[in-house]
Amino acid sequence: MNNIIIGTAGHEDHGKTCLIRALTGIDTDRLIEEKKRGITIELGFADMKAPDGTDIGIIDVPGHEKFIRNMLSGIGGIDLVLLVVAADEGVMPQTLEHLDILRLLNIRRGIIVVTKSDMVDAEWMELVHSDIRATVAGSFLEDAPIIDVSSKTGHQIELLRETIFEMVRIPGRRNSDPTLLRMPIDRVFTIGGFGTVVTGTLLEGSVRVGQPVMIYPQELPAKVRNLQVHGVMVETASAGQRTAVNLTNIKKEELYRGQVLAAENSLRPTLMLDVRLHLLESTKRKVETGSRLHLHYGSDETLCKAVLLDCDVLSGGESCYAQLRLESPIALKQGDYFVVRYYSPLETIGGGSVLDANPSKHKRKDAAALAALEIKEKGGDADLLALMIKEQSRTFPEIAALAKQAGMTAAEAMTHMEDGVKDGRIVPLTDKVFVHNDFIVEAGTKAGRILGEYHQREPLSTGMAREEFRGKLGMLLRVSDPRHLERVITVLAERKILRWEDTVARWDFQVSYTEKQKEKMEELRQSYRKWAHEPPETDEVVNVCKDRQECRQLLAALVSEGTLIRLNPAVYIDAKTLDAIIESIRSHIEKNSSITLAELRDQLGTSRKYAMQILDYCDSEKITRLEGDKRVSY
Numbered sequence: 001m002n003n004i005i006i007g008t009a010g011h012e013d014h015g016k017t018c019l020i021r022a023l024t025g026i027d028t029d030r031l032i033e034e035k036k037r038g039i040t041i042e043l044g045f046a047d048m049k050a051p052d053g054t055d056i057g058i059i060d061v062p063g064h065e066k067f068i069r070n071m072l073s074g075i076g077g078i079d080l081v082l083l084v085v086a087a088d089e090g091v092m093p094q095t096l097e098h099l100d101i102l103r104l105l106n107i108r109r110g111i112i113v114v115t116k117s118d119m120v121d122a123e124w125m126e127l128v129h130s131d132i133r134a135t136v137a138g139s140f141l142e143d144a145p146i147i148d149v150s151s152k153t154g155h156q157i158e159l160l161r162e163t164i165f166e167m168v169r170i171p172g173r174r175n176s177d178p179t180l181l182r183m184p185i186d187r188v189f190t191i192g193g194f195g196t197v198v199t200g201t202l203l204e205g206s207v208r209v210g211q212p213v214m215i216y217p218q219e220l221p222a223k224v225r226n227l228q229v230h231g232v233m234v235e236t237a238s239a240g241q242r243t244a245v246n247l248t249n250i251k252k253e254e255l256y257r258g259q260v261l262a263a264e265n266s267l268r269p270t271l272m273l274d275v276r277l278h279l280l281e282s283t284k285r286k287v288e289t290g291s292r293l294h295l296h297y298g299s300d301e302t303l304c305k306a307v308l309l310d311c312d313v314l315s316g317g318e319s320c321y322a323q324l325r326l327e328s329p330i331a332l333k334q335g336d337y338f339v340v341r342y343y344s345p346l347e348t349i350g351g352g353s354v355l356d357a358n359p360s361k362h363k364r365k366d367a368a369a370l371a372a373l374e375i376k377e378k379g380g381d382a383d384l385l386a387l388m389i390k391e392q393s394r395t396f397p398e399i400a401a402l403a404k405q406a407g408m409t410a411a412e413a414m415t416h417m418e419d420g421v422k423d424g425r426i427v428p429l430t431d432k433v434f435v436h437n438d439f440i441v442e443a444g445t446k447a448g449r450i451l452g453e454y455h456q457r458e459p460l461s462t463g464m465a466r467e468e469f470r471g472k473l474g475m476l477l478r479v480s481d482p483r484h485l486e487r488v489i490t491v492l493a494e495r496k497i498l499r500w501e502d503t504v505a506r507w508d509f510q511v512s513y514t515e516k517q518k519e520k521m522e523e524l525r526q527s528y529r530k531w532a533h534e535p536p537e538t539d540e541v542v543n544v545c546k547d548r549q550e551c552r553q554l555l556a557a558l559v560s561e562g563t564l565i566r567l568n569p570a571v572y573i574d575a576k577t578l579d580a581i582i583e584s585i586r587s588h589i590e591k592n593s594s595i596t597l598a599e600l601r602d603q604l605g606t607s608r609k610y611a612m613q614i615l616d617y618c619d620s621e622k623i624t625r626l627e628g629d630k631r632v633s634y
Contacts, residue, residue: 003055003057003238005241006058008084010086014092014115017060019082021151022157024058045057046058046060047231051165057241057242081110083095083098083102085114085128095135099141104350104351111145111147112145112147114128115150118153129146133146176205178211181205181206182204183207184298185215186201187200194226195225196255198245200242200245202237202240205262206237207224207245208236209236211224213247213263214266216261216331217259218254218259220250222250227246229243270331272358273356275352275353276352279316279319281317282316283347285316285349287308288308289308292304292306293341294343296339302327305324305325307323307325308321309364309366333354337352340352356373381416382416385420389420389434389435390438390439393439394439429484429491439488440495447473447492451463461557463502463505464505465504521557525558525563528564529574533606535573536571538570559572565578585618596630600615619631
């Protein structure tokens with residue numbers, strides 16, 4: 001079932017409030033000043049139900065030009081507009097401004113309602129109709145029905161009601177997935193015995209009693225105590241409903257119109273927006289880089305500075321890519337629409353859509369940035385996700401976070417991600433984390449450079465120490481998360497870019513020894529076999545070599561091939577000799593439940609020094625464990 005929000009638009013005193021009262025029986029003017037002055041100042045709300053059960057919320061917006069800000073705070077979330085024109089006055093200045101705002105906010109459906117039809121004759125009404133058709137030509141209302149009504153006599157009110165019911169049968173576009181919950185706050189008040197209450201239109205998602213929520217851009221946590229839809233207590237409210245939310249764990253003083261109630265961790269406050277900025281054909285104002293503007297979005301506004309990215313000056317009827325740098329943080333999503341008003345004098349001059357709600361700072365006319373913005377504007381969901389991953393691969397975002405950022409469900413995002421994996425653009429690291437193939441290619445290039453320099457410097461080494469390589473690659477990639485870096489390295493190994501074993505080497509690297517080096521290695525092998533469990537310290541071995549550096553490299557190579565084992569930082573030992581000793585230690589413990597230093601010394605017929613080195617090695621490798629003065633199995 002659809003939940004539909006209808007908004008009114010039109011010039012001051014053209015009968016919007018009276019029309020809503022005639023349709024619903026509800027007076028939306030609630031302020032004393034509104035009743036005294038006979039004009040709508042604040043947003044008003046009413047509701048009715050279609051025969052098929054569709055809930056219809058109606059927002060009455062101010063028509064007076066002084067209250068455009070209030071009008072903007074209510075009109076952004078509507079599905080259908082009633083453009084109200086009084087028969088006795090016809091199209092007026094605020095009719096035109098409201099129509100411009102509706103276009104800028106991408107409102108797509110509407111009905112033109114001519115009120116006060118009882119006050120004019122047929123000839124005058126024909127002129128009014130002609131004027132209206134000329135005004136809406138080329139807009140989304142070009143083919144909209146025009147219905148003449150009188151709120152005073154009830155003339156054709158029923159026809160208008162039936163037309164509304166017919167139009168709301170069109171399937172809605174809103175997504176009620178609870179992870180997408182978002183409601184711009186347009187009223188804040190308290191009720192005795194309940195506490196803090198906020199109201200707004202649920203743009204997307206759903207909310208339930210007991211649910212933890214967050215208030216943006218301040219990221220204030222709160223919890224839903226009670227919910228009302230059109231004055232009726234409910235357990236759940238869904239997208240497209242006017243909703244009152246009773247909150248706990250937050251004070252009224254912390255809240256104001258313009259904040260956004262949303263699902264936890266679903267939005268990211270920002271001080272910059274990448275946008276497609278469009279100026280109205282009717283405006284005589286121009287926007288240059290550095291121009292200050294009033295940005296209206298959701299139910300709030302802020303001041304911003306426009307930085308034009310692909311042009312120098314923007315004139316009426318033109319559009320461009322721009323970055324809006326804000327004077328206070330806000331929380332929007334890609335795809336949201338906004339309106340901009342000139343700084344002074346205050347007038348509506350344009351608007352546009354958000355292409356990136358959390359961008360980095362761009363230089364003007366940067367080709368790469370402009371290409372990315374074109375994808376964000378014109379690409380499909382799969383292209384958008386691939387670009388988001390390309391830009392964020394270094395932070396390894398999870399699929400759920402990307403989905404929220406793109407305004408889709410995790411299931412939808414996963415479908416696009418799987419398609420990206422198939423076409424090779426996306427690389428899975430886990431079942432929740434994906435990176436772009438370009439990032440893997442970059443990682444492979446930098447890994448190859450690191451290892452190439454190492455192999456040139458250490459030609460006799462089978463590879464770089466894993467920790468050293470991991471640290472160097474992480475620094476070059478600007479990646480600090482060791483878990484995800486390890487997964488990236490695994491992908492590089494799967495692609496045969498490197499060998500990730502005891503040491504790290506380029507995939508195609510092989511140590512090449514000269515004949516003299518081979519002879520020296522064999523000499524070292526024989527020496528360590530002869531020394532058995534009493535090997536000298538490495539420095540003693542190296543010091544008798546002609547080329548000490550080469551000797552150390554050959555010893556390291558013997559360790560890599562498994563001939564020698566590093567007993568401790570200062571001593572190598574023949575691997576077969578050590579294996580036999582360890583086997584005898586295990587056998588002794590199995591028979592006697594433990595072994596002492598003296599017992600091992602006597603077994604080997606050696607000194608305490610060598611026996612201690614071997615037992616310390618066994619402890620470090622978790623073969624044995626010291627208990628008192630004895631070793632037991634680990």
